[in-house]
Amino acid sequence: MCAAQDLDLYEVLGASPSDSVQQLRHRYQQLALQYHPDRLGGGSSETESAVRKFLEVDAAWKILGDQNSRRLYDLQRRAQELKQDRPVDSTVSLEDMTWDGGEGVFSHTCRCGGQFSISEEEVDEEVQRTRQDEEEERGVLVCCDTCSLSVLVSWSSGWTAQVLK
Known part of the structure; x- marks a missing residue:
C-alpha cells in the first residue's frame, strides 16, 4: 500500500x-x-x-x-491476523451468513456482539485457488472484528457457484 x-x-x-x-x-x-x-x-x-x-x-x-x-x-x-495461529471456535456455513450486496460481504454475528465478515472477493479467490477439488468442501478461517474468536466459514463447491455466478 x-x-x-x-x-x-x-x-x-x-x-x-x-x-x-x-x-x-x-x-x-x-x-x-x-x-x-x-x-x-x-x-x-x-x-x-x-x-x-x-x-x-x-x-x-x-x-x-x-x-x-x-x-x-x-x-x-x-488477513494478516488470520496467518497467526488461532483456535477455531466453530464452523459456520456460508449459506447461514447474512449477505450484504451493497458492501459485497457475508457476515455472521459473534457471541461477543462483533462480526465475522468475509468478502465476496475473498470467497472467489479461495474458490479459484481450490478449483481442482470440485467435490471437496471448502473453508476460510475468519476472525471476529472485536474479540479473539475465529470461525471456519465453509461452503460446498455447488453452493459457491450459485452465489458467485
Whole structure:
C-alpha cells in the first residue's frame, strides 16, 4: 500500500479500528499540527525525525480517511491476523451468513456482539485457488472484528457457484 505498510496505521494515528472517520480526522489533525515541517526549525536530526513522523501520519490518514481504501486496509489487516495461529471456535456455513450486496460481504454475528465478515472477493479467490477439488468442501478461517474468536466459514463447491455466478 505505502511505505507505512509494516506499521499498523491505526497505531500511527493513536486510534483504533472501531473509531469513526471523524475521530480519525481529529487524531490526524492533532498529529499533523504537532509534526508538520512548517512548524519546525532547521535541519536538525530532531526535525528530520518529526518530518518522518509527519509523513507516516499523512500516509495513514490518506488510507484510513477514505472509506474504500480503509475497507481494503482492514481486509488486509484481518488477513494478516488470520496467518497467526488461532483456535477455531466453530464452523459456520456460508449459506447461514447474512449477505450484504451493497458492501459485497457475508457476515455472521459473534457471541461477543462483533462480526465475522468475509468478502465476496475473498470467497472467489479461495474458490479459484481450490478449483481442482470440485467435490471437496471448502473453508476460510475468519476472525471476529472485536474479540479473539475465529470461525471456519465453509461452503460446498455447488453452493459457491450459485452465489458467485
